[in-house]
Amino acid sequence: MAEDDMLAKAAPPEEKDEYTKDGTVDFRGNPAKRNATGTWKACPFILGNECCERLAYYGMSSNLVIYFKTQLNQTSAVAAKNNSNWGGTCYLTPLLGAFLADAYLGRYKTIASFSIIYVIGMTLLTMSASVPGMKPTCVSKDDCHANGGQTAATFIALYLIALGTGGIKPCVSSYGADQFDDDDEVEKKHKASFFNWFYFSINVGALIASSVLVWIQDNVGWGWGFGVPAVAMAIAVLSFFSGTRLYRNQKPGGSPVTRIIQVVVASVRKYKVKVPADKSLLYETADAESSIQGSRKLDHTNEFRLVFKPKKLYL
Incomplete structure (x- = not known):
């Protein structure tokens, strides 16, 4: 047991601890090292x-x-x-x-x-x-x-x-x-x-x-x-x-105007689709990073739900 503990201490840190987790890169375009940048x-x-x-x-x-x-x-x-x-x-x-x-x-x-x-x-x-x-x-x-x-x-x-x-x-x-x-x-x-x-x-x-x-x-x-x-x-x-x-650098993610239009089009086309209460049932990439290069993944939220699924308002 003592030998195993010594080996564990001598082992190099895991890659996820050595590099940042938010997708930033260094000036060469390589994943940013936590201790050397930022x-x-x-x-x-x-x-x-x-x-x-x-x-x-x-x-x-x-x-x-x-x-x-x-x-x-x-x-x-x-x-x-x-x-x-x-x-x-x-x-x-x-x-x-x-x-x-x-x-x-x-x-x-x-x-x-x-x-x-x-x-x-x-x-x-x-x-x-x-x-x-x-x-x-x-x-x-x-x-x-x-x-x-x-x-x-x-x-x-x-x-x-x-x-x-x-x-x-x-x-x-x-x-x-x-x-x-x-x-x-x-x-x-x-x-x-x-x-x-x-x-x-x-x-x-x-x-x-x-x-x-x-x-x-x-x-x-x-x-x-x-x-x-x-x-x-x-x-x-x-x-x-x-x-x-x-410096740590975020990669550019392409035109935001294109993504806004995509969201509006998808919202109109799927207007009648019922949103599941369990957010785990929603489509999402399995990776830790967003599928859009240079962007971060956003948690699912019920905010602005009224914009795309109107309800009756009583004044």
């Missing part, structure tokens, strides 16, 4: 990316109306309209980024590629405010005039930034969640702590941007005011790429 080892790089990106975004956007008025010589109405149009675009582009990440690219490639676009936009914006010939011609600090080319350079830079933030904003928080395996109770508890640190990082970046960077723009110059956020964004990209070997 958890808090990978999170500092993601949190650093988010903090610097928010610092860059708020540092550039907080004073944008004033920049339009004093540097591009726009009226208050035009400046406010342009700022609103740009801000609205920043909240629309995440729909594109989220779709590409879930359907085709995966979160890592989406964040990486759109972060590079973001840095290009920030660099161009800095150049448009500091490089002779690209920056507006100023008689005094608040009396500047920009020609068509200079104005175009500014707005091309801004909309590159809007596109860049669209690939980062919807992916970073969920990518951080991917670093924790929900099938492991310890990691599942740590995921909640990650989100606390995640929002702390956002607020730190926003605080520095809304105070220090705004002061720099008002008192030092727009070149420095946009240059510091550009450097912060470059640091964010370097921070993100530095953790590549440590």
